[in-house]
Amino acid sequence: MAERFAIYPPVVQLPRDPSNVAHALTAAFPTRLASDVRSVLAVMPEVRLVPMMPFEVRVQGETVAIPSRIYNEEPGADLQRPLTATQQVILHCLYSRHSDGRVRQRHLEQIVASGEPWVVPFVVQLASEYVLEIIEAIGRGLPGLAVPGSDQRRVYGEFIARNQAFFARTERRVVSYWSCYYRWKYGAFGAYPGGVLLEAFRAAVVEQVGAQWPRHTPRSAGGRG
Known part of the structure; x- marks a missing residue:
């Protein structure tokens, strides 16, 4: 799947305080999931670039701010294995915002059929992107x-x-x-x-x-x- 249509935002170097990234990614989910998000962040490789351009939506009475792009490498299967089912969905949601379209599609396919309301904005946002294979994957996953x-x-x-x-x-x-x-x-x-x-x-x-x-x-x- 080609990324030939990508228009990337300016690269922003991460300040020394890594909690900036943790705060940005935790804000993408309802507050009741904060401890689960922290467990997911603990297995994600550190990154030197901040998540880009969050968009705000309302989910079950709360405002969440979901990044348009993240730049973390994917954690290995051995690190993902101890995560609970909810934590694995959170991880897939975050990587559905990855800068690499192939990574976005791979993780989207793991969450598109989820009935969790906090997953929905991740899927809808991907419907407005340029990679046709991702749009087709959403259609297949939402019969x-x-x-x-x-x-x-x-x-x-x-x-x-x-x-x-x-x-x-x-x-x-x-x-x-x-x-x-x-x-x-x-x-x-x-x-x-x-x-x-x-x-x-x-x-x-x-x-x-x-x-x-x-x-x-x-x-x-x-x-x-």
């Missing part, structure tokens, strides 16, 4: 989005309903990457895997709120609605 009343539909619908501005930015990013890199292959936005995924997300939130939801994507190949 329940197409099933009215399913648990997957409910958890994604609830998240989007509480994060309208975040979802609007997600839509605009998906449209931008389609227009820039994939329009030649998918002439209609509705045929693009990212467009299909956004429609499934929109159906999930409409089911939750019982009303139409604002649209920031093309209704057809020729215009926006």
